[in-house]
Amino acid sequence: MPAVLLRDVSKLENPDLFYGNLEKYILARTIYGEAKDYDLDVKKAVASMIQNRVSTSYKHGGKYWWGNNIIQVCQKPYQFSCWNRSDPNFKKLSQVNSEDPVFDMCLRLAEDVQSNRLPDNTLGSTHYHHITLSPYWAKGKQPVVTKYPLAFYILD
Secondary structure, eight states: OOOOOHHHHTTSSOHHHHHHHHHHHHHHHHHHHHHTTSOHHHHHHHHHHHHHHHHHHHHTTTOOTTOSSHHHHHHSTTTSGGGSTTSHHHHHHHHOOTTSHHHHHHHHHHHHHHTTOSOOSSTTOOEEEETTOOOGGGTTOOOSEEETTEEEEOOO
16 A cells, blocks of 8 residues: 655545545454454454544543554554564455455444444453464453454453
């Protein structure tokens, strides 16, 4: 995906529409990259967790280490492995389009997040990992919900 230069955006007739679409596509690609092989409930959980991170940022004055909006949260380095250039899902998420029915579903979920129509099925979670992994941040913590095969946590 090519980088967007701010000087280019300032010339747009409707920059809010541009950013809204960019946000939707980045969120949908993140959901796709992280959960394309899982059921709808898991995809919703990933989308909810991203929205929870944005909400947590607002609770901390609009600034938080993982980012302050959907784009920043999704693309914070090493937070969502699908965006790591070395991850096999990176190539898939960068090339997928709405003709793919799974990606089309992810686009609809992203729209639901943007319009606050997606109920949070993670109980406010801000982190998750695959159940076969043991990240350092989960040591001694209990997941608040598991959406197979992902375990979700509230950590802020």
